[in-house]
Amino acid sequence: MSLPRFILLACFPIKIQQHPSPPILKKPLNRQNQENPSPQITKKGHKSPLNYAIKSLLLGLIACIYNYKEYVHPKVMLLIYCFYIYLSLDMGLAMFAALARAFLRLELEPQFDDPYLSTSLQDFWGRRWNLMVSSILRPTVYDPVRSFSSRLIGRKWAIATGILATFMVSGLMHELILFYFKPEKPTWEITCFFLLHGVCLVVETSLRKAFKGKFWLPPVVSRPLAVAFLVITSTWLFFPPLLSTDIDIRLRKESIALIEFVKDVRNRL
Numbered sequence: 001m002s003l004p005r006f007i008l009l010a011c012f013p014i015k016i017q018q019h020p021s022p023p024i025l026k027k028p029l030n031r032q033n034q035e036n037p038s039p040q041i042t043k044k045g046h047k048s049p050l051n052y053a054i055k056s057l058l059l060g061l062i063a064c065i066y067n068y069k070e071y072v073h074p075k076v077m078l079l080i081y082c083f084y085i086y087l088s089l090d091m092g093l094a095m096f097a098a099l100a101r102a103f104l105r106l107e108l109e110p111q112f113d114d115p116y117l118s119t120s121l122q123d124f125w126g127r128r129w130n131l132m133v134s135s136i137l138r139p140t141v142y143d144p145v146r147s148f149s150s151r152l153i154g155r156k157w158a159i160a161t162g163i164l165a166t167f168m169v170s171g172l173m174h175e176l177i178l179f180y181f182k183p184e185k186p187t188w189e190i191t192c193f194f195l196l197h198g199v200c201l202v203v204e205t206s207l208r209k210a211f212k213g214k215f216w217l218p219p220v221v222s223r224p225l226a227v228a229f230l231v232i233t234s235t236w237l238f239f240p241p242l243l244s245t246d247i248d249i250r251l252r253k254e255s256i257a258l259i260e261f262v263k264d265v266r267n268r269l
Contacts, residue, residue: 005104015132017107052094059087066252078235081248086115088251099265109135119222121201122208124230133170142166160202167198181245193237200229 062084069077093111100106111132118124126134146162153161171194175186208216217225 005106015109015135017109047094052091055087055091058083059091062087063252066248075235078239078243079231081239081243082231082234084248085251086112116227117223118226118230119219120226121197121204121229124226125197125201137166137170141169159205163202163205164195164198167194167201170194178241178245181247181250187241189237189241193233196233196237 062080065072065080066084072080090112097108097110100108109131111130113128113131115124115128118128142162142165145165146158149158149161152158168191171191174190174194175188178190179186216222
């Protein structure tokens with residue numbers, strides 16, 4: 001690997017896509033894997049241009065609504081922010097991936113895998129949302145905490161401890177980012193959000209093991225329940241402190257600046 005390529009990979013939250021081996025691709029799906037597929041099975045190729053065109057239109061529509069936010073109910077705006085954050089991150093990272101393919105001739109791991117199709121919290125946090133961060137937190141927080149705790153409290157409770165420690169670290173990381181934007185005494189709402197999800201994830205995994213996959217809600221039921229839980233808890237605990245920093249305004253400006261930068265690069269080529 002050349003030095004410039006190594007520097008780019010080290011400085012940005014990107015990861016080279018590792019193509020799965022044929023045996024993994026041919027692995028049959030059982031009932032549990034169909035409802036919560038493994039990362040190798042769910043990994044997809046590049047989304048179609050139509051997919052990004054629709055997301056671009058939705059992002060533009062949200063930008064138009066934002067100009068009239070004083071006429072929109074605050075609760076509705078919080079819901080709109082949920083979609084705005086996801087679309088902004090997804091489109092921005094997709095642009096970086098396109099640039100990497102164009103200049104570095106590399107295929108990058110996807111950062112998101114249609115999180116709105118999540119069938120559970122485990123599916124959302126482990127397989128669909130911010131996959132780069134998940135791949136970092138697992139070896140740096142979850143695995144060491146679980147390994148150490150298993151010697152003291154046994155494997156069963158060590159898994160729960162590892163999950164809670166991972167979500168605690170994630171919450172503190174977000175609190176630090178929030179403090180960077182607005183250096184005030186933290187309200188700890190975001191940390192509570194991640195701890196709540198950590199506790200619920202522990203309960204979910206415990207129930208899954210207790211029933212051994214014999215009883216589980218079908219995706220047509222579990223999917224809207226999972227998404228509803230994510231949206232409700234996000235608008236309750238996650239977005240209020242985040243929006244108090246005017247990060248939505250900054251993100252909107254940075255999104256426009258990124259689009260203009262890409263247009264400028266395209267015109268120069």
